[in-house]
Amino acid sequence: MSYSDKIKNLYQNQLAEIRNAGIFKEERFIHSSQAADIEVEFPSGASIKNVINMCSNNYLGLSSHPDVLKAAHEGLEKRGYGMSSVRFICGTQDIHRELENRVTEFLGTEDTILFPSCMDANAGVFEALLTSEDIMISDRLVHASIIDGMRLCSAQHDTFKHSNMEHLEEKLQLHADKRIKLVITDGVFSMDGDLAKLDEMVRLCEKYDAMILVDDSHSSGFLGRTGRGTHEHFNVIGKIDIITTTFGKALGGASGGCVSGRKEIVQICRQKARPYLFSNTISPVIISGVLKVFDILSSSTERRDKLERNANWWRKGLTEAGFILKEGDSPIVPVMLFNAKLSQDFSKDLYNEGIYAIGFFFPVVPNGQARIRTQISAGHEIHHLEKALSAFIKVGKKYEILGLTKEKIIEKYGL
Amino acid sequence: MEDIKDLILNYVINEYLDDDDEKITYDTPLISSGYVDSFSMVSLLVFLENKFKIKIPPSKATPEAFDTVNNIVALVNQYINK
Numbered sequence: 138m139s140y141s142d143k144i145k146n147l148y149q150n151q152l153a154e155i156r157n158a159g160i161f162k163e164e165r166f167i168h169s170s171q172a173a174d175i176e177v178e179f180p181s182g183a184s185i186k187n188v189i190n191m192c193s194n195n196y197l198g199l200s201s202h203p204d205v206l207k208a209a210h211e212g213l214e215k216r217g218y219g220m221s222s223v224r225f226i227c228g229t230q231d232i233h234r235e236l237e238n239r240v241t242e243f244l245g246t247e248d249t250i251l252f253p254s255c256m257d258a259n260a261g262v263f264e265a266l267l268t269s270e271d272i273m274i275s276d277r278l279v280h281a282s283i284i285d286g287m288r289l290c291s292a293q294h295d296t297f298k299h300s301n302m303e304h305l306e307e308k309l310q311l312h313a314d315k316r317i318k319l320v321i322t323d324g325v326f327s328m329d330g331d332l333a334k335l336d337e338m339v340r341l342c343e344k345y346d347a348m349i350l351v352d353d354s355h356s357s358g359f360l361g362r363t364g365r366g367t368h369e370h371f372n373v374i375g376k377i378d379i380i381t382t383t384f385g386k387a388l389g390g391a392s393g394g395c396v397s398g399r400k401e402i403v404q405i406c407r408q409k410a411r412p413y414l415f416s417n418t419i420s421p422v423i424i425s426g427v428l429k430v431f432d433i434l435s436s437s438t439e440r441r442d443k444l445e446r447n448a449n450w451w452r453k454g455l456t457e458a459g460f461i462l463k464e465g466d467s468p469i470v471p472v473m474l475f476n477a478k479l480s481q482d483f484s485k486d487l488y489n490e491g492i493y494a495i496g497f498f499f500p501v502v503p504n505g506q507a508r509i510r511t512q513i514s515a516g517h518e519i520h521h522l523e524k525a526l527s528a529f530i531k532v533g534k535k536y537e538i539l540g541l542t543k544e545k546i547i548e549k550y551g552l
Numbered sequence: 553m554e555d556i557k558d559l560i561l562n563y564v565i566n567e568y569l570d571d572d573d574e575k576i577t578y579d580t581p582l583i584s585s586g587y588v589d590s591f592s593m594v595s596l597l598v599f600l601e602n603k604f605k606i607k608i609p610p611s612k613a614t615p616e617a618f619d620t621v622n623n624i625v626a627l628v629n630q631y632i633n634k
Contacts, residue, residue, distance in 0.1 A: 296592045500586060
């Protein structure tokens with residue numbers, strides 16, 4: 138026992154600092170399955186409230202789909218609960234490889250390797266592929282898991298301004314002498330909902346002999362005409378060297394991720410990627426559910442079409458009501474409030490109106506860019522969106538921000 | 553002296569700030585306030601070494617040494633004057 142008072146005080150002080158800064162995170166307990174309508178206990182101990190969920194990554198509404206549940210049940214019965222082994226000892230079932238092949242086919246790549254999560258995929262892929270002779274050039278707004286993965290890698294790293302292609306080109310010229318140049322981006326950026334300019338990035342990578350990695354976690358399953366992802370949207374299927382993505386969002390929403398791309402790259406990951414080598418992979422029950430998700434997506438584009446219609450309806454409604462949105466083509470629709478406290482107050486008032494949507498502020502988003510991030514789902518019906526829009530308008534009127542410019546909102550509430 | 557300061561300040565503004573960012577000064581914390589992340593320091597290091605024909609050892613290229621334009625100027629001066 139060496140948990141001394143000194144250490145205890147150290148942690149207590151850290152927690153107090155987080156609380157004082159107003160960024161202490163608290164979980165809200167959901168008493169139902171994930172869906173458009175959920176039952177929430179918040180704060181802890183409060184009575185349960187029925188609210189409309191406007192902040193989940195359940196883009197296709199498949200998290201609680203009856204066919205997915207049935208397939209998961211069957212998988213549990215036929216293949217058991219766990220593997221009690223990493224993949225290369227005795228932790229690989231036929232269905233693991235089957236899912237890898239399905240993902241490869243769906244994304245239009247050469248091969249795929251599963252990881253326990255996309256966080257793990259991103260943690261392992263860079264270190265497996267690159268050495269100190271190489272350079273990673275990443276967009277400045279890439280996801281935290283990519284940043285952590287790059288930290289674990291001995292390759293050099295540099296960044297380019299968010300979606301700024303001139304700046305990326307400068308960096309490709311600056312690092313022309315490196316053995317491997319790997320350009321790294323999210324497909325859809327989770328906080329802003331905007332898309333990476335993959336067509337231009339592919340052109341630059343071809344011009345400067347660089348590879349490209351795209352984390353498509355916020356687009357796999359619904360972006361592009363048949364939902365393959367950002368690369369389908371920009372018509373560059375087959376030209377992305379490495380795609381990392383998750384099964385924890387649109388593709389069933391449970392957990393698990395993968396690296397998909399060039400055959401040799403996937404083979405190297407299977408030999409060297411540490412989260413693959415030293416952790417159990419996705420459990421058979423989840424694999425069975427995700428396989429069903431791909432059956433559903435392959436049989437029809439109905440769900441991604443509905444998602445697109447819903448997202449368009451929602452953007453139009455908010456814009457006409459006088460809110461300022463971040464521009465984008467994705468179901469992530471950030472409502473800009475700029476002031477951190479306003480974003481928290483606004484979120485609380487929405488909750489009182491039966492709408493669950495979270496306010497984000499610095500350091501999660503840049504200072505002075507606080508917002509409510511809304512995320513649309515194919516699980517939403519128009520009556521959900523109508524109710525949510527009425528609540529947004531009611532709260533917007535309360536704070537007198539409807540129709541105001543960014544400057545006027547900042548003038549009223551400060552940064 | 554002012555020339556070096558302004559040269560570095562202008563580089564930082566062009567390289568790291570977006571159009572709608574607030575103005576920064578010689579004393580604005582760059583890394584600790586989030587304008588520059590530690591990955592992006594590479595560009596700054598390459599810029600300083602090329603511009604002033606100096607070599608800054610990795611052990612000296614710390615986030616603290618790069619946190620304000622004034623700190624960067626002090627660091628550069630140590631090597632220019634050698």
